[in-house]
Amino acid sequence: MTLTTRRSVTKAAPARHRPRRKDRAVEALWGYAFIAPVGLGLAVFYLWPVLQTAYFSFTEWGAFGGHTWTGLENYLRLAVDPEMGRALVNTLTYTVLGLLAIPLAIVFAALLNTKGLRGVGVYRTMFFLPVVTMPVAIAMVWRWLYNGDYGLINQVLSLVGIDGPNWIADPATALPALVVVGIWSSVGYNLIIFLAGMQAIPKEYYEAAAIDGAGPVRQFFKVTLPLLSPTAFFVSVVSVIGSLQLFDLVYVMSGSGSSARSNPAFPRLETVVQLFYERAFVTNDRGYAAAIVMALLMLIIALTAFQFRLQRRWVHYG
Amino acid sequence: MRKSARLGAAVFGVVLAVSACSAGGDEPAATAGQEKVTLSYAMWDNNQKPVMEELGKAFTAAHPNITVNVQLTPWEGYWTKLKAAATGGAAPDVFWMNGPNFQLYASNGVIRPLEEEITKDKVDLSVYPKPLIDLYTFDGKHFGLPKDMDTIGVWYNKSLFDAKKVPYPADDWTWSDFNEAAAKLSDPAKGVYGTAAQLTSFQEYQYNTIDQAGGFVISPDGKKSGYDNPQTIEGLRFWTDLIKNKQSPDLKTMTDTFPLQLFEAGKIAMYWGGSWNVSEFAKNDYTKDKVDVAPLPKGQKQATIIHGVANVVSAKTGHPAQAWEFVKFLGSKQAADILGKKGPIPAYNGTQSAWVAAHPEFKLQTFLDAVAYAAPFPVSKNTAAWNEAELTYLTKAWTGEEPVEKAAAELATAMNALLAKE
Numbered sequence: 001m002t003l004t005t006r007r008s009v010t011k012a013a014p015a016r017h018r019p020r021r022k023d024r025a026v027e028a029l030w031g032y033a034f035i036a037p038v039g040l041g042l043a044v045f046y047l048w049p050v051l052q053t054a055y056f057s058f059t060e061w062g063a064f065g066g067h068t069w070t071g072l073e074n075y076l077r078l079a080v081d082p083e084m085g086r087a088l089v090n091t092l093t094y095t096v097l098g099l100l101a102i103p104l105a106i107v108f109a110a111l112l113n114t115k116g117l118r119g120v121g122v123y124r125t126m127f128f129l130p131v132v133t134m135p136v137a138i139a140m141v142w143r144w145l146y147n148g149d150y151g152l153i154n155q156v157l158s159l160v161g162i163d164g165p166n167w168i169a170d171p172a173t174a175l176p177a178l179v180v181v182g183i184w185s186s187v188g189y190n191l192i193i194f195l196a197g198m199q200a201i202p203k204e205y206y207e208a209a210a211i212d213g214a215g216p217v218r219q220f221f222k223v224t225l226p227l228l229s230p231t232a233f234f235v236s237v238v239s240v241i242g243s244l245q246l247f248d249l250v251y252v253m254s255g256s257g258s259s260a261r262s263n264p265a266f267p268r269l270e271t272v273v274q275l276f277y278e279r280a281f282v283t284n285d286r287g288y289a290a291a292i293v294m295a296l297l298m299l300i301i302a303l304t305a306f307q308f309r310l311q312r313r314w315v316h317y318g
Numbered sequence: 319m320r321k322s323a324r325l326g327a328a329v330f331g332v333v334l335a336v337s338a339c340s341a342g343g344d345e346p347a348a349t350a351g352q353e354k355v356t357l358s359y360a361m362w363d364n365n366q367k368p369v370m371e372e373l374g375k376a377f378t379a380a381h382p383n384i385t386v387n388v389q390l391t392p393w394e395g396y397w398t399k400l401k402a403a404a405t406g407g408a409a410p411d412v413f414w415m416n417g418p419n420f421q422l423y424a425s426n427g428v429i430r431p432l433e434e435e436i437t438k439d440k441v442d443l444s445v446y447p448k449p450l451i452d453l454y455t456f457d458g459k460h461f462g463l464p465k466d467m468d469t470i471g472v473w474y475n476k477s478l479f480d481a482k483k484v485p486y487p488a489d490d491w492t493w494s495d496f497n498e499a500a501a502k503l504s505d506p507a508k509g510v511y512g513t514a515a516q517l518t519s520f521q522e523y524q525y526n527t528i529d530q531a532g533g534f535v536i537s538p539d540g541k542k543s544g545y546d547n548p549q550t551i552e553g554l555r556f557w558t559d560l561i562k563n564k565q566s567p568d569l570k571t572m573t574d575t576f577p578l579q580l581f582e583a584g585k586i587a588m589y590w591g592g593s594w595n596v597s598e599f600a601k602n603d604y605t606k607d608k609v610d611v612a613p614l615p616k617g618q619k620q621a622t623i624i625h626g627v628a629n630v631v632s633a634k635t636g637h638p639a640q641a642w643e644f645v646k647f648l649g650s651k652q653a654a655d656i657l658g659k660k661g662p663i664p665a666y667n668g669t670q671s672a673w674v675a676a677h678p679e680f681k682l683q684t685f686l687d688a689v690a691y692a693a694p695f696p697v698s699k700n701t702a703a704w705n706e707a708e709l710t711y712l713t714k715a716w717t718g719e720e721p722v723e724k725a726a727a728e729l730a731t732a733m734n735a736l737l738a739k740e
Contacts, residue, residue: 064404064428143574146574149575151574168573168574169570169573169574255573261713262569262573262716264716281401282702282706283700283703284422284703285703
């Protein structure tokens with residue numbers, strides 16, 4: 001950011017004012033002064049805890065503080081913990097399936113972007129509503145929708161003679177059911193971003209394409225999609241990170257708190273952050289919990305770096 | 319999803335921040351004197367907040383220099399917050415303690431032993447049920463005075479019994495009487511079941527039948543699991559058989575709709591519940607005139623789990639003398655009389671008649687009579703760790719995926735490993 005601004009400043013006004021070395025130092029100082037409040041907040045509330053957590057992941061940390069250095073023991077335990085493996089598989093499956101929200105959001109955004117469509121604001125609000133709703137409230141409502149005996153979904157299915165399952169208590173359906181809620185609650189956010197991305201595409205491209213004889217479908221694939229790829233890249237990075245940190249939705253939907261474990265589908269629902277929560281705050285195994293989140297942090301960094309590498313293949317910047 | 323990420327980070331951050339900020343908060347210890355002191359008193363039950371405040375005022379009336387600040391933290395966040403505060407040395411002066419958490423706090427030196435004070439002030443501990451005194455004893459030292467108590471009974475739906483012409487439970491009924499009634503009351507086609515073999519509340523379910531079968535959950539020295547004991551397994555099989563025979567909903571159904579909700583919708587005829595359910599059932603439009611309570615059925619022997627909350631003092635309180643005065647007052651007959659009119663059953667023997675009289679529509683004496691054969695709540699230093707294992711392993715027996723012996727044996731192995739680490 002700072003690089004580009006500086007370059008554009010010097011480019012724009014080279015003749016009028018040649019900044020001296022001292023001026024630039026003062027300017028930089030002001031810059032740091034302005035970001036200091038945010039930087040300080042980040043350092044105190046994010047960076048410091050992360051460093052502390054990293055340290056604690058090499059210790060055995062009691063319920064009330066007081067820790068002893070155990071070296072790599074937590075990580076060795078983590079490597080062979082079947083529960084961690086299971087939670088990792090669930091989390092990654094959820095993340096991959098959750099990516100379906102992106103094409104879905106693009107389609108909806110394209111529909112909303114149709115010229116002359118009436119009531120765009122109403123649709124936009126409708127799609128965006130789940131985003132501003134508390135995840136816990138969403139989870140509670142969906143829990144009832146999915147209820148095997150009294151849920152709305154199974155009531156509707158019974159009208160056509162289908163005996164629906166206990167959606168979130170059945171190991172076969174629990175994770176897909178969770179993914180549906182995840183997509184439903186995130187599609188609105190993605191849609192707004194894609195809509196903005198589409199509206200930023202210059203009209204001239206479409207006019208040129210139309211003159212060349214491209215119909216609406218061809219225009220969508222040849223103009224809209226490629227020019228939307230930077231937006232799609234941003235959305236996919238953000239949603240992968242979000243999915244990997246999934247907690248509140250599954251915490252409430254699987255049976256709220258300690259009873260979640262008695263859900264027969266729990267082995268298919270448990271996420272990495274949920275396991276972290278239980279180790280840190282329920283079973284008082286905090287050093288181990290710290291190792292779990294450090295592993296998750298590494299995974300997030302690795303997957304994000306991987307996405308940045310991959311983007312060269314498919315992202316077009318105008 | 320994004321919110322969840324931030325929430326997780328925020329929770330963790332706050333916990334760390336709390337521990338960082340309050341690390342230097344130790345106040346110099348003050349002796350009981352004439353200075354004005356405010357004691358913080360933490361509790362988790364919103365329903366009991368008014369009566370706790372009333373008790374605080376009654377205490378201030380007798381000790382004009384000490385005021386009490388009642389701090390409510392709802393159950394969901396109570397232990398997390400208390401742990402963070404205690405880690406930072408800023409725990410409330412006096413707070414509610416329960417059985418499963420007690421040894422963790424006592425063994426880590428977070429709460430103060432009250433042995434000397436009890437001896438010095440000649441507090442008579444025999445006025446409380448013995449299992450409760452034992453529950454709050456660690457390393458031979460007493461750490462708290464019991465505040466209230468609860469026992470378990472069978473809440474039953476009279477109209478479902480009438481509809482199937484099944485006689486109401488007798489006071490001396492047995493497991494086989496219970497099973498017979500459950501069979502007659504069940505009507506799976508209508509979604510009505512004799513009972514619900516709830517997996518998630520061991521206090522109301524498994525621990526009782528394990529004791530009734532002559533088994534045990536944890537050895538008296540707290541070192542060994544009892545889940546591989548054949549009699550303990552019989553106590554578990556009592557429940558898995560009910561599911562197998564379709565006299566209880568299956569685990570999936572109970573995951574979707576909790577047994578309490580099913581009972582309050584007339585889908586369950588017999589619900590094993592605590593004395594704390596009284597206020598709920600008295601208020602609920604469906605249950606208020608349809609249900610009553612009977613003692614737990616007898617297995618090899620008669621048994622019910624007894625539990626109660628105790629008041630304990632923080633080891634780092636700046637006012638240990640005043641805090642003890644308050645705890646002593648809360649454990650007194652005067653306090654129990656106030657509590658009994660509004661709240662749960664007071665632990666002080668002989669003060670419970672007001673509690674029984676409050677709801678003449680239920681046979682509440684049942685819960686008091688049960689104290690005579692009550693068994694202690696099984697705990698150890700890190701109870702939460704094996705409580706989690708109980709759910710992890712027994713879920714497989716409850717779904718029928720594994721025979722109950724096998725699941726219980728696996729649980730015993732896991733629990734023994736956890737106990738060895740304590």
